[in-house]
Every structure is written in C-alpha cells, then in structure tokens.
Amino acid sequence: MTTPVLEVKDLNTHYGKSHILQGINLTINRGNCLALLGRNGAGKTTTLRSIVNLTKPSSGTIKYFGKNLLNQPSYKIPSYGITLVPENRGILKTLTLEENLKIVSNKNDKDNWNIEKVLEIFPSLKSKYYNNCFDLSGGEQQMLSLARALMLNPKLILLDEPSQGLAPKIVLQIEKVLHKLLADNLSILLVEQNLKLAISLASHVSVIGKGITRWEGEKLDFVKNVDKHKEWISV
Numbered sequence: 235m236t237t238p239v240l241e242v243k244d245l246n247t248h249y250g251k252s253h254i255l256q257g258i259n260l261t262i263n264r265g266n267c268l269a270l271l272g273r274n275g276a277g278k279t280t281t282l283r284s285i286v287n288l289t290k291p292s293s294g295t296i297k298y299f300g301k302n303l304l305n306q307p308s309y310k311i312p313s314y315g316i317t318l319v320p321e322n323r324g325i326l327k328t329l330t331l332e333e334n335l336k337i338v339s340n341k342n343d344k345d346n347w348n349i350e351k352v353l354e355i356f357p358s359l360k361s362k363y364y365n366n367c368f369d370l371s372g373g374e375q376q377m378l379s380l381a382r383a384l385m386l387n388p389k390l391i392l393l394d395e396p397s398q399g400l401a402p403k404i405v406l407q408i409e410k411v412l413h414k415l416l417a418d419n420l421s422i423l424l425v426e427q428n429l430k431l432a433i434s435l436a437s438h439v440s441v442i443g444k445g446i447t448r449w450e451g452e453k454l455d456f457v458k459n460v461d462k463h464k465e466w467i468s469v
C-alpha cells in the first residue's frame with residue numbers, strides 16, 4: 235500500500251471558545267482529488283486553513299507523506315509542496331500580473347513550473363501580462379491565483395471554491411486545467427459548492443457537517459446515494 239499524500243485524523247480546531255472542527259478525517263492519495271463538501275459554515279475553509287496551520291488546530295493528526303505536519307510553521311509549508319489557493323484568491327491587486335508571478339518565481343529549473351509554463355497552461359493571461367491586477371476579470375484572477383500556486387511546484391493543492399462567481403465558460407477552462415494537473419499526478423483537496431465540478435474532478439468525496447466528517451468514500455458511491463447526504467450538503 236502506498237503512503238497517502240495527506241492523512242488527517244480527528245482534527246479539532248477552535249476559534250476562541252467556539253469549537254469549530256470537532257473531528258475531521260480525510261485521506262488523499264497521489265494524483266487524486268478529494269472533494270470536501272458541506273453546507274455554508276460547516277468548516278470547510280477552516281479545515282484547509284488548519285492543515286496549513288494558518289488557523290492553529292487544537293488537536294489531531296495531520297500527516298503529509300507519512301510525516302507529521304501538525305504545528306509546522308505555516309510559512310514553511312509551501313516549501314514542503316503544499317499550497318493553499320484561498321477563496322479570496324490571495325493575489326496582490328495593486329501589482330501587475332507579471333509582478334504577481336515574479337514574486338513567487340525563484341528558480342530557473344526547466345523541470346519545474348516557471349512563468350512560461352504557467353502562461354502556456356493559462357494562455358488568456360498572456361495578453362494581460364503587464365496589466366494591473368485590478369484590471370483582471372474574476373476568471374483571470376482565479377487563473378493567476380492557480381498559476382502562482384503552481385509556480386511553488388506543489389505536490390498538493392488545497393483549493394477553496396475555485397468556481398465561485400465565475401461564468402460557466404471560465405469554469406470549464408479551469409476544470410480542464412485541473413484535470414490535466416491531476417493526470418500529471420498532482421493531488422488536490424477541493425472545497426467546492428458547484429457539485430457538478432466537484433464530481434467531475436474528484437475520485438473521492440468527504441462530507442462535512444457542523445465540523446465533523448459525516449461520510450468519506452469513493453465518488454461513485456457518493457453519486458449513487460447522493461440523497462443520503464442531503465442533511466449535510468445542498469443537492
């Protein structure tokens with residue numbers, strides 16, 4: 235059996251006195267996408283933030299390729315190969331697209347992601363290369379956010395609501411890129427309200443309700459019995 239890329243067990247996280255995550259379990263294998271589904275406020279974003287220690291977990295186990303990740307400083311985590319693409323996309327809007335990419339570009343290794351390669355995978359960013367990021371559409375900002383994440387050469391991307399607010403045509407473009415990345419063995423933990431997109435990308439699904447993992451299993455089992463999960467997700 236191969237070691238999972240990420241294995242989370244009984245993760246608990248508080249915001250002050252509020253006990254938000256009360257037992258999250260999830261496993262992601264290499265080249266797979268796990269869709270983390272749940273209603274608003276269920277704790278999906280908190281789960282992603284807890285994994286990278288942007289919100290400090292109270293207890294639990296987080297293993298990345300079998301090694302302990304719990305309590306590792308959040309600034310070190312991208313260098314281990316884990317990148318969070320946050321819901322607000324995290325780009326620096328007062329800078330140009332070029333500057334946003336150059337900030338994370340520190341290698342010239344041809345085997346790694348670089349500016350040329352990310353512009354190949356997101357060709358629509360080429361014509362906006364020198365534009366200020368305020369001038370980018372929501373779709374272009376999402377693509378830039380993903381491009382920045384790739385420039386850090388991740389093995390695992392934590393992706394928070396990539397389709398939010400985007401036109402179906404743009405969502406389709408992003409979906410195609412994500413399929414390609416999965417085929418290249420990247421692993422993805424995907425938080426997504428767009429069930430169709432989540433199902434298209436995921437091999438496994440984890441359902442979270444009120445900070446607790448309610449179900450985890452293969453996508454096909456989830457799809458066959460989707461009504462069973464109505465209490466915890468909008469279907």
Ligand code: ATP
Nearest residue numbers: 249250252254272273274275276277278279280281
């Ligand atoms: P959504 O789909 O709406 O983004 P979510 O499943 O990602 O929801 P979280 O954002 O993780 O949910 O929030 C889980 C709970 O934690 C919610 O009740 C939310 O109000 C609370 N919460 C989130 N961030 C904070 C914070 N910084 N301080 C206090 N409570 C917070």
